[in-house]
Amino acid sequence: MTRSVALRLFLLSPALFLFHSLQAQIISGRVVDEKKHGISAASILLLRQSDSALVKSSLSDKEGIFMFREVPPAKYILEITLVSHKRVYVQAEMTGKDLAMEPIVLSPDATLLKEVKVIASKPFLEQKADKLIVNVEASATMAGSTALEILQKVPGVLVRNDQVTMVGKGAPAILIDGRISQYTDISQLLRDLSAANIEKIEVISNPGARYDASGGAVINIILKKNANLGTNGSVYFITGSGLYDRAAIHADRGFYRFNPGFNINHRKGKLNLFGGFGFFHRNWFSYNEFDRIISPNRFFQEIYEPAKLSSYNFRLGADLYASPKNTFGFYAKAGFQDRTNEASGVTHQLDAITNQSLSQFRTQNNTYSNRNSLSANLNWKHQFDSLGKDLNMDLDFATFRLTNHGDILTTLANGSSYTTDQQIKNPVQYLVWKSDFTDPVTENLKLEAGAKASFATINNNLRFLQRGVLDANKSTDFKYTERISALYSSISWEKNKWEFQGGLRAEQTIAKGISQSLTVLNRNYWQLFPSAFVLRKIGKKMAGIASTAAG
Numbered sequence: 325m326t327r328s329v330a331l332r333l334f335l336l337s338p339a340l341f342l343f344h345s346l347q348a349q350i351i352s353g354r355v356v357d358e359k360k361h362g363i364s365a366a367s368i369l370l371l372r373q374s375d376s377a378l379v380k381s382s383l384s385d386k387e388g389i390f391m392f393r394e395v396p397p398a399k400y401i402l403e404i405t406l407v408s409h410k411r412v413y414v415q416a417e418m419t420g421k422d423l424a425m426e427p428i429v430l431s432p433d434a435t436l437l438k439e440v441k442v443i444a445s446k447p448f449l450e451q452k453a454d455k456l457i458v459n460v461e462a463s464a465t466m467a468g469s470t471a472l473e474i475l476q477k478v479p480g481v482l483v484r485n486d487q488v489t490m491v492g493k494g495a496p497a498i499l500i501d502g503r504i505s506q507y508t509d510i511s512q513l514l515r516d517l518s519a520a521n522i523e524k525i526e527v528i529s530n531p532g533a534r535y536d537a538s539g540g541a542v543i544n545i546i547l548k549k550n551a552n553l554g555t556n557g558s559v560y561f562i563t564g565s566g567l568y569d570r571a572a573i574h575a576d577r578g579f580y581r582f583n584p585g586f587n588i589n590h591r592k593g594k595l596n597l598f599g600g601f602g603f604f605h606r607n608w609f610s611y612n613e614f615d616r617i618i619s620p621n622r623f624f625q626e627i628y629e630p631a632k633l634s635s636y637n638f639r640l641g642a643d644l645y646a647s648p649k650n651t652f653g654f655y656a657k658a659g660f661q662d663r664t665n666e667a668s669g670v671t672h673q674l675d676a677i678t679n680q681s682l683s684q685f686r687t688q689n690n691t692y693s694n695r696n697s698l699s700a701n702l703n704w705k706h707q708f709d710s711l712g713k714d715l716n717m718d719l720d721f722a723t724f725r726l727t728n729h730g731d732i733l734t735t736l737a738n739g740s741s742y743t744t745d746q747q748i749k750n751p752v753q754y755l756v757w758k759s760d761f762t763d764p765v766t767e768n769l770k771l772e773a774g775a776k777a778s779f780a781t782i783n784n785n786l787r788f789l790q791r792g793v794l795d796a797n798k799s800t801d802f803k804y805t806e807r808i809s810a811l812y813s814s815i816s817w818e819k820n821k822w823e824f825q826g827g828l829r830a831e832q833t834i835a836k837g838i839s840q841s842l843t844v845l846n847r848n849y850w851q852l853f854p855s856a857f858v859l860r861k862i863g864k865k866m867a868g869i870a871s872t873a874a875g
Contacts, residue, residue, distance in 0.1 A: 349394075349395050349396075349397070349418050349420070349421065349422050349423065350391060350392065350393055350394075350395065350422045350423070351370070351391070351392040351395050351400075351402075351416060351418070351422075351423045351425065352389070352390070352391045352392075352422070352423070352424050352425065353368075353389070353390055353391075353402075353424070353425030353426075353427070353428060354384075354387070354388045354389050354390070354425075354427050354428070355368070355384045355388040355390065355404060355406075355427075355428050355430060356388050356427045356428070356429055356430070357429070357430060357431075358429060358431055360427065361388075362384070362385075362386065362387040362388025362389070363384060363388045363406065363430055364383075364384055364385060364386045364387075364388060365383055365384065365406070365451050366383065366384040366388070366390075366404055366405065366406045366409075366430060367381070367382075367383060367404070367405045367406065367447060367448060367449045368381065368382045368383070368384065368390045368402055368403070368404050369381050369402070369403040369404075369405075369448070370382075370392050370395070370400055370401075370402060371400060371401045371402070371403060372398060372399075372400060372401075373398070373399040373400055373401050373415070374398075374399070376401070378463065378466070378477055379392075379395070379400065379477065380392045380395070380476070380477050380479075381448065381449060381458075381477050381478060381479055382479040383449055383451055383456070383479055393482065393491075394482070395418055396418070397418045397419060397420060398417075398418060399415070399416075399417045400415070400416045400417070400418070401413055401414070401415055401416070402414040402415075402416055402425075402428075404428055404430065405447070406430055407447075408432060408433060409430045409431060409432055409433055410430065410431050410432075410433045412428060412429075412430060414428055446459040446461070446462045447459065447462065448462050448463045449479070452859075454528060454530070454532055454825055454857045455526045455527060455528045455529075456478075456479065456480075456526070456527040456528075456529075457524055457525070457526055457527075458474070458478050458524060458525040458526075458527065459523075459524050460474060460519055460522045460523065460524055460525060461522075461523055461524065461548075466519045466522075469518075469519045470514065470515055470516070470517060470518060470519065471513075471514040471515075471517035471518075471519070471522060471525075471545060472486060472488070472511070472514040472515050472517075473519075474519060474522070474525065475488055475514065475525070475543070478525065478527060479527075480527065480529070481527065481543070486511045486514075486515065487511060488510075488511075488514070488543070490527075490529065490540075490541045490543075493529060493540050493541040494540050494541075495540060496540050496541040496542055496543045497531075497535070497536065497540060497541070497542050497543070498510045498513075498514070498543050498545070499542060499543070499544040499545065500513075500544075500545050500547065501544075501545070501546060501547055502544055503701065503718065503720055503756075504536070504720060504754070504756050504778070512635070512659075512661060512695055513659070515604075515633075515635075516602070516604050516635050516637055516659060516661070517545070518560070518562070518583055518585065518602060518604075520558075520560050520562075520585070520587075521547055521548055521587070521600070521602075522545060522546070522547060522548065523546045523547060523548045523549070524546045525543060525544070525545050525546070526542075526543070526544040526545075526546065527541070527542075527543055528541060528542040528543070528544065529541050530855060530857070531855070532814055532825060532827045532855045532857070533772075533812035533813065533814045533827025533828055533829040533853065533854075533855055534760070534772060534774065534812060534814060534827070534829075536776075536808075536810070536831075548587075549598075554590070554591065554592070555588070555589070555590045556588075556589055557586060557587050557588035557589060558586065558587050559584075559585075559586045560583075560584070560585055560586070561582070561583070561584045561585075562582065562583040562584075563580070563581065563582035563583070564580065564581055564582075565578070565579065565580040565581075576630070577607070577630060578607070579607045579608050579609055579630075580606075580607055581604075581605060581606035581607065581608075582605055583602065583603070583604045583605075584602070584603055585600065585601055585602030585603060585637075586600060586601060586602075587599075587600040588600065594644060594645040594646065595642065595643070595644055595645075596642065596643040596644075596645075597641075597642050598639075598640075598641050598642070599638075599639055599640040599641065600638075600639050601636075601637070601638055601639075602636075602637045603634075603635070603636055603637075604633070604634070604635045604637070605632075605633070605634045605635075606632065606633045607630070607631070607632045608630075608631055608632075609628065609629060609630040609631065610627075610628075610629045610631075611626075611627070611628050611629075612626075612627045613625065613626050613627075614627075617676050619676055620675065620676050620677070621673055621674065621675065621676055621682065622673075622674040622675070622676040622679070623671060623672070623673055623674075624671070624672045624674065625669060625670070625671045625672070626669060626670050627667060627668070627669040628667070628668055628669075629665060629666065629667035629668075630665075630666055631663065631664060631665040631666070632663070632664050633661065633662070633663045633664075634661065634662050634663075635659060635660065635661035635662075636659065636660045636661075637657070637658070637659045638657060638658045638659075639655070639656070639657040639658075640655075640656050640657075641653065641654055641655035641656065642654050648707075649706055649707045649708070650704070650705070650706055650707075651704070651705045652702075652703070652704050653701070653702070653703040653704070653705075654700070654701070654702055654703075655700070655701040655703075656698070656699065656700040656701070657698075657699055658696075658697065658698045658699075659695070659696070659697045660695075660696050661694070661695045661696075662692075662693070662694050663691075663692070663693045663694075663695075664690075664691070664692050664693075665689075665690070665691040666688075666689075666690050667687075667688070667689040667690075667691075668686070668687070668688050668689075669686065669687045669689075670684060670685075670686050670687075671684060671685055671686075671687075672684045683736075683737045684737050685734060685735060685736045685737060686734070686735045687732060687733065687734050687735075688732070688733040688735075689730065689731075689732045689733075690730065690731055691728065691729070691730040692728070692729050692730075693726065693727065693728040693729075694726070694727045694728075695724070695725070695726050696724070696725050697722065697723070697724045697725075698722065698723050699720065699721065699722035699723075700720070700721050700722075701718060701719065701720045701721075702718070702719045703716065703717065703718045703719070704716070704717045705717075711764055712762060712764040712770075713762065713763045713764060714761075714762055715759065715760070715761050715762075716759065716760045716761075716762075717757075717758070717759045718756070718757070718758050718759075719755075719756070719757050720754075720755070720756040720757075721753075721754070721755050721756075722752075722753070722754055723751070723752065723753045724751070724752040724753075725749075725750070725751045725752070726748065726749070726750040726751075727748065727749050727750075728746075728747070728748040728750075729745070729746070729747050729748075730745070730746045730747075731743055731744065731745045731746075732744045732745075742790075742791055743790075743791060743792070744788075744789070744790055745787075745788070745789040745792075746786070746787070746788055746789075747786070747787040747789075748784070748785065748786055748787075749783070749784075749785040750782075750783065750784050750785070751782075751783050752780070752781070752782050752783070753780070753781050754778060754779065754780035754781070755778065755779050755780075756776070756777070756778040756779075757776070757777050757778075758774065758775065758776040758777075759774055759775050759776075760772065760773075760774040761773050761774060768817055768818050768819045769815070769816075769817050770815070770816045770817075771813070771814075771815055772812075772813065772814045772815075772816075772827075773811075773812065773813040773814075774811070774812050774813075775809075775810065775811050775812075776808070776809070776810045776812075777807075777808070777809050777810075778806075778807070778808045779805075779806070779807050780804075780805070780806045780807075781803070781804070781805050782803070782804040782805075782806075783801075783802070783803050783804075784800070784801075784802040784803075784804075785800075785801050785802075786798075786799055786800050786801075786802075787799050800839060800840065801839065801840060802837065802838070802839045803837070803838045803839075804835070804836070804837045804838075804845070805835070805836050805837075806833070806834070806835045806836075807833070807834045807835075808831060808832070808833050808834075809831070809832045810829060810830065810831040810832075811829070811830050812827060812828065812829040812830070813827060813828060814826065814827030814828075814855075815827070821860055822858070822859070822860055823857075823858070823859040824856075824857070824858050824859075825855075825856070825857040826854075826855065826856045826857075827854070827855050827856075828852065828853070828854050828855075829852070829853040829854075829855075830850065830851070830852055830853075831850065831851050831853065832848075832849070832850050833847065833848070833849055833851075834847070834848045835847045835848075
C-alpha cells in the first residue's frame with residue numbers, strides 16, 4: 325500500500341464514524357386525549373430504565389406528535405405530563421429498529437382540578453410564544469451535568485462530536501445571559517459550564533428583531549443569580565467514573581472526571597459582590613472499528629484514542645444600586661484549558677475473498693491544545709418608572725487564544741515511517757456595544773427598540789510540515805475583520821387568548837479578509853430582517869404557535 329493511500333484511510337476515519345452515528349434509532353409517538361384528539365405542549369421525558377436518568381426531552385406538537393432522534397439501544401421509560409392531567413409512564417425498548425409507539429392517552433386529574441391549595445413550581449419545559457424554556461433548576465436529574473450534556477436532552481437540539489445544531493436550523497448562536505459568544509470556543513465553554521451554575525436555557529428557533537440577524541436559531545443560557553442579603557455561597561464537588569472492559573479496547577489507563585468549585589455572594593446596602601471558581605478535569609477515550617471492502621481488497625481498521633482535559637474557570641462581578649432608578653454593573657470571567665489527545669490506529673489490508681493479509685500500517689496521532697480566554701462587561705440600567713419602562717446599555721470586550729500542535733507518525737509494513745506536523749495559532753478579539761429600550765405602553769402593548777455595534781478581529785496562523793519541512797502550499801496566514809451596526813424595533817400585544825409579536829431589524833456588515841498579504845474578502849452591505857410570532861391559547865396550558873423570520 326502506498327503512503328498516500330495510508331494517510332487517506334486514516335483521515336477518512338472521522339467521516340466513517342460519523343456515518344455510523346447517523347444510523348441511530350428514532351422513537352416517535354402521539355399524545356391524545358380520551359377522544360383521541362391530539363394534545364399539544366405535553367412534556368415527554370425519555371428516562372433510562374436502569375437508573376431513571378434523563379436521556380432526552382420533547383414537547384408534543386399541535387397534533388400531539390413527538391419524536392426522539394439518535395436513541396441508542398436500551399430499555400427506557402417515557403414520562404408524559406401536562407398540567408391538570410394524570411402523569412403517565414410508558415415502557416419502551418430499542419432493539420435495533422425505529423420504534424413507533426401506540427397513542428398515549430392523557431386523562432384529566434379530577435383530584436388536581438378540585439385541589440384548592442396552589443403550589444408554585446416550574447415545569448422542566450415551558451413553551452412561550454417565541455421560545456422554549458428549559459428550567460434546569462426544576463430537574464434533579466440535571467445535577468452533575470455540563471451545559472453540553474443538558475443540550476443533548478433539549479427538544480430539537482442535536483449534539484454530535486461536541487458540536488451543537490438544531491433540527492432544520494443548523495448551528496445556533498450561543499448566548500450567555502443574553503451576551504454574545506460566537507467568537508469564542510463555544511464547544512469548550514459548554515463543556516466547562518456546570519449545571520450547578522445554570523438557572524434556565526432559552527431555545528429560540530426564530531429569533532426576533534432584538535437578536536443578531538445571523539439567519540439561525542439562538543440558545544440563551546441564563547446563569548443563576550443570588551439576591552439574598554449578607555454573605556452566602558455554595559461549594560460543590562462532582563465526580564464520576566465509567567465502567568468498561570479494559571481488555572476489550574486494550575486500554576492502558578483509568579477514565580474518570582471530577583469538578584470541584586465554589587460560588588460566593590456578598591450583598592449589603594447598595595453594593596452586591598459575587599464571584600466563583602471551578603476546576604474541571606476529565607479523562608475519556610473512544611474506540612472504533614471500521615471494516616470496508618474496496619474490491620478486490622478489504623480494509624479493517626482499529627482506532628483507540630484516550631484523551632484528557634483540565635480547565636480552570638474564574639468569574640468576578642459587582643452591581644452598584646446607585647439610586648432607585650440607576651444600576652451599574654461589572655462582570656469578568658477567565659478560562660484556561662489544556663487538552664491532550666493520543667490516537668493510535670492500525671489498518672489491515674486483506675484480500676476481500678480469502679482474507680489473506682496483504683499489508684498493514686500504523687498511525688500515531690498526538691494533538692496538544694491550549695485555550696485561554698478573558699472577557700469583561702460593563703452595564704448600566706435606568707428605570708424610568710415602576711411599570712417596566714427601562715433603558716439598558718452594555719459594553720463587552722473579550723479576547724481568546726487557541727494554540728494547537730498535532731503530529732501524525734505513520735509506520736508502514738516494511739518498517740519505514742514518516743511524520744506530518746500541524747501548528748495552529750488562532751487569536752480572537754471583539755468589542756460590542758448595545759443599547760435596549762423597553763416601554764410597556766399599556767397593560768397589553770409593549771414596544772422595544774435598540775442599537776448595536778460590534779467589531780471583531782480573527783487571526784488564523786497555520787503551519788503544515790512534512791518530514792520537518794514547511795509545506796508553503798498548505799500553510800497560511802489569514803486575518804479577518806468584521807464590523808456590524810444594527811438598529812431594531814419590535815411590538816408585542818396580548819389580549820384574551822391571543823399573543824402577537826412583530827419586529828424589524830436593519831444591519832450593516834463590513835467585512836474584510838486578508839490572506840498572505842492579499843485581500844480575498846471585501847464586503848459592505850445592508851440587510852433588513854422582519855419577524856412575526858402569533859400564539860393562540862387553547863385552554864389554560866395549551867397553545868398553538870405560528871412564527872416566521874426572514875432575511
